[in-house]
Each structure stands twice: as structure tokens, then as C-alpha cells.
Amino acid sequence: MEAAPGVRPRKRKWKKALLPWMFLLPALLMTMFVVMGPTVGTLALSLTDWDGIRPPHFIGADNYKSLMKDPNFFAALENNFRWMALFCTIPVVFGLIVASVVSKAGKGQMFYRSAFFLPQIVSTVVSAKIWAWIYNPFFGINTVLQQWGIQNVPLWLGNPKIALYSVALVDGWRYWGFLMVLFLSALHQTDRALEEAAKVDGASRIRIFWHVMLPQLRPTISLILMMTMIWSFAAFDYVFVMTNGGPGNATELIGTYMYKQALQNQMPGYASTIALAMALLSGIIMxxxxxxxxxxxDV
Structure with missing residues (x-):
């Protein structure tokens, strides 16, 4: 008995539509297990009072109420916004300028790429420790400055007014090379015909960069700014290694504050609330x- 007309083509179309989902299924299951599972667990934990040892005690939204009245959290949030403002300007502008210069280089371009990207390869903890030694007031850069006749040298990590910026300088030193590589890749994909046409019309290099090249880099700039803003809320390692949030709370970030609440103060329930606040801020940015x-x- 022959199959009804159209049954076999429909079956083939159904299999064709199902095949991509079959390939995606392992990644989807992994995402559900690795991402969604901890997210749901964090949400459930934020509704409890738990010291990490005894059974969790359900307290509802008390952790969220405490978070809204926590001055230390808002101080850390303010530091995060300062951190974000720094990283959305100085490393981005510096990386873009250096990328535009390196893109014009000839045979030495690969050398410049490798040299400027090298700090990104160095381990975070290693570079943080090295810079902590450089900032050391007894045998670091201050001794060199004093030998040059500069006596009023600052305490880079001991002055609450400049400690956050001193740590951000180290992270920016490592970060801008990565941005340079992204901008360099984007510059190699721009339409050179537009640049040549602007040169023929007599436009200067600054005008060509501002009116011809920069608009073509807009998707890359948008992507970099979005990533930088999100990563700013996840900043942790350099502050933790170099200052641990001090002096006082001058360099405290949301990430370090959450860590202290979870492990030092044995309040993982409250720390989960802080983690969800970080996720909410990242979601708002997206x-x-x-x-x-x-x-x-376009991003």
C-alpha cells in the first residue's frame, strides 16, 4: 500500500527542522545544568538565613530589605560606578588610538601587537602582586621618586582618595591591550575605499578618522562598552589581591563585598542577594x- 501523497515530504521536513535542535541539545542541557541550576539555587538561597553549616532558615524577603538599607553595599556600588566610568573611557580611548596607529605599521605590526597584548597573558594574581610591590612605599616606585627629589610621594594603596584609582590603573594596564586587538581586527574590516576617497577630497587624518573610520567602528565600540560595563560589576581579583577592599572601604567593590559576606561573615544567604543584585544590574545594561x-x- 502506497503512502499518501505529501506524507513523506512532511516527514522529511520535520526531520530537517529537528536536526539542528538535536545538535544543540547537549549545549542546551549543559547550559541548563551549569547556568540555570546555580541561578535557581542562588535565588532560593537568597530567601534564607544560613551560616553555611546549619540547615537554612526561610526568611522571605528579609535579605532584600536589609540590602536596601545597607550603607556598605551602596558604598561598594558607588565604587563600581567609578570603576565603570574609568574603564569605559581611558582604556577604550587608549586602545582605539594605539590600534589606529598600529594598523598603519608595516613589517613591525606583529611585534607591536604582541608587545601591547602581553600584559593580558600574565596571570591576574601575578600582575597584581608585582604592582603591589611597585606601589610599596618602602621599596617601590616611591623610593625612585624620592631619589629624583620628589618628597611628597603619595601612598598609592594607603590613601583612601586615590587607592581605587591606583588599583584601576593596574587593571587598565592589563585590559587595554585586549581592547587594542579588538579594535585592530575591526579596523582591518573597514572599507578602505571610503578612506581613499576622503584623502582624494583633501580631508585631514583627524577628519578621516572621525568621520569615516569611527562610524564604521560603531558596532565594535558598542560591544566593547557593553562588555566593559558588565565586567565592571564582576571586578574582584585586583582589589582582592592588592587592597582587600581597604583602606577602610575605599576600594570595596560589590564582588569583594559579596565574597566577605559569604565566607568571612558566614552569610551566604545575604551574599546570594548581593549576587542577584549584580545580575540585575548587568541585565539592565544589556x-x-x-x-x-x-x-x-548595532551590537
Whole structure:
């Protein structure tokens, strides 16, 4: 008995539509296990009072109420916004300028790429320790400055007014080379015909960069700014190694504050609330860039 007309083509179409999902299934299951599982666990833990030893005690939204009244959390949040402002400007501008210069280099371009990207390869803990020695007031850069006749040398990590910026300088020293590589890749994909046409019309190099090259880099700039903003809320390692949030709370970030609440103060339930606040802030940033994308700022 022959199959009804159209049954076999429908079956083939169904298999064709199902095949990509079969290939994606392992990754989806891994995502559900690795990402969604801890997310749900963190949400459940944020509703409890738990010291990490005894059974969790359900307290509802008390942790969220405490978070909204916690001055230390808002101080850390303010430091995170300062950190974000620094990293969305200085490393981005510096990486873009150096990338535009390196893209014009000839045979030595690979050397410059490797040299400027080298700090990104160094381990975070290693570079943080090295810079902590450089900032040391007894045998670091201050001794060199004093030998040069500069007596009023600052305490780079001991002065609450500049400690956060001193640590951010170290992280930016490591981060800008990565941005340079991203900008360099984007510059090699721009339309050189537009640049040549601008040169023929007599435009200066600054005008060519500002009016011809920069608009073509807009998707890359948007992506870098979005990543930098999200990563700013996850900043932890350099502050933890170099200052541990001190002096006082001058360099305390949300990540270090969450760590202290979870392990030092034995309040993983409250730390989970802080982690969800970090996730919420990152989600807001992604939503804002989604709105910008609809208005033409493609990411």
C-alpha cells in the first residue's frame, strides 16, 4: 500500500527542522545544568538565613530589605560606578588610538601587537602582586621618586582618595591591550575605499578618522562598552589581591563585598542577594544596549 501523497515530504521536513535542535541539545542541557541550576539555587538561597553549616532558615524577603538599607553595599556600588566610568573611557580611548596607529605599521605590526597584548597573558594574581610591590612605599616606585627629589610621594594603596584609582590603573594596564586587538581586527574590516576617497577630497587624518573610520567602528565600540560595563560589576581579583577592599572601604567593590559576606561573615544567604543584585544590574545594561540596537547602534 502506497503512502499518501505529501506524507513523506512532511516527514522529511520535520526531520530537517529537528536536526539542528538535536545538535544543540547537549549545549542546551549543559547550559541548563551549569547556568540555570546555580541561578535557581542562588535565588532560593537568597530567601534564607544560613551560616553555611546549619540547615537554612526561610526568611522571605528579609535579605532584600536589609540590602536596601545597607550603607556598605551602596558604598561598594558607588565604587563600581567609578570603576565603570574609568574603564569605559581611558582604556577604550587608549586602545582605539594605539590600534589606529598600529594598523598603519608595516613589517613591525606583529611585534607591536604582541608587545601591547602581553600584559593580558600574565596571570591576574601575578600582575597584581608585582604592582603591589611597585606601589610599596618602602621599596617601590616611591623610593625612585624620592631619589629624583620628589618628597611628597603619595601612598598609592594607603590613601583612601586615590587607592581605587591606583588599583584601576593596574587593571587598565592589563585590559587595554585586549581592547587594542579588538579594535585592530575591526579596523582591518573597514572599507578602505571610503578612506581613499576622503584623502582624494583633501580631508585631514583627524577628519578621516572621525568621520569615516569611527562610524564604521560603531558596532565594535558598542560591544566593547557593553562588555566593559558588565565586567565592571564582576571586578574582584585586583582589589582582592592588592587592597582587600581597604583602606577602610575605599576600594570595596560589590564582588569583594559579596565574597566577605559569604565566607568571612558566614552569610551566604545575604551574599546570594548581593549576587542577584549584580545580575540585575548587568541585565539592565544589556536591556539598555538592546534599546540602542533598535535605534541603530548595532551590537
Amino acid at each position: 536591556a539598555l544596549f538592546g534599546i540602542l540596537r533598535k535605534r541603530g547602534w
